[in-house]
Amino acid sequence: MGMVANGAGRGWMTRSLYLAVLISAAVVLTGMGSAVEANVPSAPRIGYRAPDFTVKTLEGTEVTLGEQVGTPVFINFFATWCQFCRIEMPHIQALYEEVGDQVSFMILDVRESLETVKSYFDAAGWTVPVYLDSLGIAGAKYSVRGLPTSFFIDSEGIIRDMVIGAMTEARLRQGIQAILPAGSEE
Numbered sequence: 001m002g003m004v005a006n007g008a009g010r011g012w013m014t015r016s017l018y019l020a021v022l023i024s025a026a027v028v029l030t031g032m033g034s035a036v037e038a039n040v041p042s043a044p045r046i047g048y049r050a051p052d053f054t055v056k057t058l059e060g061t062e063v064t065l066g067e068q069v070g071t072p073v074f075i076n077f078f079a080t081w082c083q084f085c086r087i088e089m090p091h092i093q094a095l096y097e098e099v100g101d102q103v104s105f106m107i108l109d110v111r112e113s114l115e116t117v118k119s120y121f122d123a124a125g126w127t128v129p130v131y132l133d134s135l136g137i138a139g140a141k142y143s144v145r146g147l148p149t150s151f152f153i154d155s156e157g158i159i160r161d162m163v164i165g166a167m168t169e170a171r172l173r174q175g176i177q178a179i180l181p182a183g184s185e186e
Contacts, residue, residue, distance in 0.1 A: 043143035053138035055131035072179035084166035091169040096128040
């Protein structure tokens, strides 16, 4: 009788060991899948596809980055309270007036009200397109940790340059030049 009990116990142990091996294999294979996907950055980087997002115009129309494919895009994460954003905005406005027909400008105001943003842009007389990222979802997709943060995206949707912090006019022009088609004059 002792033999039968031990045999039954070994059967249970064998099944438990088999289950443990299966679970371990699943964990290893899942980890390998993550390693393969490691080539896709968790935060946007130069040379990788820009994450898509949806924001609203000041008039309430939804716009996605994906709708801009085929045109170079300049994205600038901004807030009205940000002193460094205020420093670079005149350069952005000037460049928008120069190349706004060749580059889609998207100034994304992060987590401020429509009234605050509209009155700020109206008072300054800026005409560069501004969009509301009211919940900060686009900012999160771009891992924005400080303002201003800018991305220069080519017509294929690939990030070609990015800047954290305020830009000089020369640095802004350099980024725009990086996304203009070859032979385009700034």
